[in-house]
Amino acid sequence: MLYLISEGNEKALEIMLEKYKKLILSKIYRFNIRQNQKEDYFQEGCSILLEAIKVFNPKFNKTFTRFFELLLVRRFMSLLKKESKTLYSISDEDLSKFIVKEEEVIMIQDNHLDLAKETLSEVEYLIFYELYYLENGIRETSMKLGYSEKRIYNAIYRIKNKMKTLVVVS
Numbered sequence: 001m002l003y004l005i006s007e008g009n010e011k012a013l014e015i016m017l018e019k020y021k022k023l024i025l026s027k028i029y030r031f032n033i034r035q036n037q038k039e040d041y042f043q044e045g046c047s048i049l050l051e052a053i054k055v056f057n058p059k060f061n062k063t064f065t066r067f068f069e070l071l072l073v074r075r076f077m078s079l080l081k082k083e084s085k086t087l088y089s090i091s092d093e094d095l096s097k098f099i100v101k102e103e104e105v106i107m108i109q110d111n112h113l114d115l116a117k118e119t120l121s122e123v124e125y126l127i128f129y130e131l132y133y134l135e136n137g138i139r140e141t142s143m144k145l146g147y148s149e150k151r152i153y154n155a156i157y158r159i160k161n162k163m164k165t166l167v168v169v170s
Contacts, residue, residue, distance in 0.1 A: 006054075023065070028045070028076075031080065044076075048072050052067060052068040131156065
């Protein structure tokens with residue numbers, strides 16, 4: 001079959017593509033490829049098949065199927081590795097949108113300080129003020145206010161939930 005394909009027989013190539021279609025699809029499934037990328041990976045698998053047909057050498061006592069499978073798995077792993085590196089890369093322009101100047105942070109905190117005082121309990125407000133306004137640490141806040149660190153962490157959880165609703169509403 002490989003000889004016929006190397007001689008340019010189109011029918012043999014179609015048969016080969018049909019034969020290995022299930023293998024390509026099974027590897028796509030096993031690698032958990034996202035739905036919107038499955039067609040791209042299938043096309044990549046077909047191109048790997050053509051490449052494998054060109055470079056396969058039966059002198060090494062390996063079957064063509066194992067050789068093709070090895071190339072396919074390596075390519076998929078390489079693509080997924082590249083994808084994971086670029087998936088979370090952010091351009092400098094996008095990054096500048098997330099940078100906030102110190103004056104803006106203080107302004108935001110000042111604007112929400114009155115709202116926090118109205119919404120939070122007395123203990124929560126004291127902890128909020130120490131942690132988020134004065135930027136003290138958990139241990140320092142715990143020692144200063146005389147509360148256990150566990151109580152501080154519990155209060156932080158409640159504060160975050162209450163402040164989320166405050167920010168969404170206002």
